[in-house]
Amino acid sequence: MTALKASKVLANKQDKHDSSVEHSDEGFTIEKFDLLNEIAQGIAAEFALSDDDLQILMTEFVAQLDDGLGTNDSAIEQLPSFITQVPNGTETGTYLAVDMGGTNIRVCAVTLKGDATYSLEQDKILIPSALMTANSPVVLFEWVAQAVKTFVERLYPDSEESDKDNNKLDPQRSFDLGFTFSHATQQDSVASGRLIRWSKGFNIDGAVGQDVCALLQQALTKLTLPIRVVALINDTVGTLLAQAYSSPHHMFTVAGAVFGTGTNCAYVETLSRITKLHLKTAQHHINMVLNTEWGNFDQYLKVLPDTIYDRAIDAGSVNPGFEMFEKRVSGMYLGELLRLAIVSVLDTPDVCLFPGARIPQTSSIFCQGSLDTSLMSHLERDVSADLVLSREKLEHWSGIRPINTEAVHAIRAMSHAIGKRSAQLSAVALGAVIVQSQCLNKQGEDGKDWIGIGVDGTLIELYPGFITEIRRSLRCLVDIGEAGESRIVISIAKDGSGVGAALAAHLIASAREEMYIAH
Numbered sequence: 001m002t003a004l005k006a007s008k009v010l011a012n013k014q015d016k017h018d019s020s021v022e023h024s025d026e027g028f029t030i031e032k033f034d035l036l037n038e039i040a041q042g043i044a045a046e047f048a049l050s051d052d053d054l055q056i057l058m059t060e061f062v063a064q065l066d067d068g069l070g071t072n073d074s075a076i077e078q079l080p081s082f083i084t085q086v087p088n089g090t091e092t093g094t095y096l097a098v099d100m101g102g103t104n105i106r107v108c109a110v111t112l113k114g115d116a117t118y119s120l121e122q123d124k125i126l127i128p129s130a131l132m133t134a135n136s137p138v139v140l141f142e143w144v145a146q147a148v149k150t151f152v153e154r155l156y157p158d159s160e161e162s163d164k165d166n167n168k169l170d171p172q173r174s175f176d177l178g179f180t181f182s183h184a185t186q187q188d189s190v191a192s193g194r195l196i197r198w199s200k201g202f203n204i205d206g207a208v209g210q211d212v213c214a215l216l217q218q219a220l221t222k223l224t225l226p227i228r229v230v231a232l233i234n235d236t237v238g239t240l241l242a243q244a245y246s247s248p249h250h251m252f253t254v255a256g257a258v259f260g261t262g263t264n265c266a267y268v269e270t271l272s273r274i275t276k277l278h279l280k281t282a283q284h285h286i287n288m289v290l291n292t293e294w295g296n297f298d299q300y301l302k303v304l305p306d307t308i309y310d311r312a313i314d315a316g317s318v319n320p321g322f323e324m325f326e327k328r329v330s331g332m333y334l335g336e337l338l339r340l341a342i343v344s345v346l347d348t349p350d351v352c353l354f355p356g357a358r359i360p361q362t363s364s365i366f367c368q369g370s371l372d373t374s375l376m377s378h379l380e381r382d383v384s385a386d387l388v389l390s391r392e393k394l395e396h397w398s399g400i401r402p403i404n405t406e407a408v409h410a411i412r413a414m415s416h417a418i419g420k421r422s423a424q425l426s427a428v429a430l431g432a433v434i435v436q437s438q439c440l441n442k443q444g445e446d447g448k449d450w451i452g453i454g455v456d457g458t459l460i461e462l463y464p465g466f467i468t469e470i471r472r473s474l475r476c477l478v479d480i481g482e483a484g485e486s487r488i489v490i491s492i493a494k495d496g497s498g499v500g501a502a503l504a505a506h507l508i509a510s511a512r513e514e515m516y517i518a519h
């Protein structure tokens, strides 16, 4: 039985699960295990990418990155951030930051100490799912403003707390706030940006085209908070800035990338190559940080792998036809890919995935989005005898008992393949950005031999072996190779979005007269 055959059954899954399913309790014969194993391996093989595939993907990735420099209509949009310099670690000051991620918001007060270190106070709050699909963006931004108010009141309960010498915020003054916003925005200055589209499950009517910086400012002003939103950045830009701030001097920080609920990257591009950008002010700088929005790479699937599971994810998403790369890579989708693969096995005739188990109709196995990618991390990490820990996790998630070891192995094989493909595609994207930025040719320039990439996000932080697979795949790419890969330092930029927003606020405060605005 091939995975393709199994996949056909996926289409009929709805009919088959109208009532709870009683699986035979005949137990597992060797023959049945072989069949289950074959099915699972077949599905895993659908996610496999060869070294040649990676090379083809990277060539196309570079072409689409390059396209984005000249036009706004490219799949990879290459959005200007209007940040023209990266920090060098000597920046100082205390700034407020709001980081609106895909799952949480963080409200922070960041003190940059000027020696590549910082201290940070923060509140982290889960964004209620109802707000992600509210019927007006005002509702969301008023909720954010309230969180800022609560934070500021907690941190600075009264003016006695003011302590300028210790570099704390002075509640008598207005606070400068950097805003990290993790969706695609078209900026025409560093302090404004119109939403191009939502991602990661957000879908709020009437928000596209609006200036999210102004929306936040209005909500803060409505609460009479003395706060000015002075900078708007994408989370990847924040990650890059934070990484540059804390990097040693022999390192050139070229990119910041996020692999979490969503995925994206910002990198340092030569200003004169961004031909679509027409600036009102004279150009004093040579570089500008671009927010690639690489999640939308290969929107029309010229080269990206495309399984029936990928197609099902896209069809069931709030943004079908968009973010095809993100839907194959990021944490929001990997768990769902695995769930669909499991359902596919379950629905394969003659295969009994859960012998002896009764599958409740209400099992999470039938519930879209119920399998969190963290479960895949557990499966990958498990070294317990007979994978007993994985079995417990799977039983807990699915409500199906008992799940036997053979089934756990089958699920783990598919999970591994999905995670590996995600890391390989991530390597392709990072490799393409490195090639595009031309940083490998700049060996030794300014004494900076090492190429720094700051990364953030639960997937790259917590998924076992993710960075190792990225590095292995980078070595396979001809334009990077072993020599290139050995010069690349991938570091987790902890608190990247919050610290990056504070750094952006600092850069604006200290270079206000040089700020660029687009025509």
Ligand code: BGC
Residues within 6 Å of the ligand: 102, 181, 182, 183, 184, 199, 200, 234, 235, 236, 258, 260, 261, 262, 263, 264, 265, 293, 295, 326
């Ligand atoms: C958004 C990007 C963001 C990325 C990581 C994507 O869905 O479009 O703007 O940087 O997620 O959070």
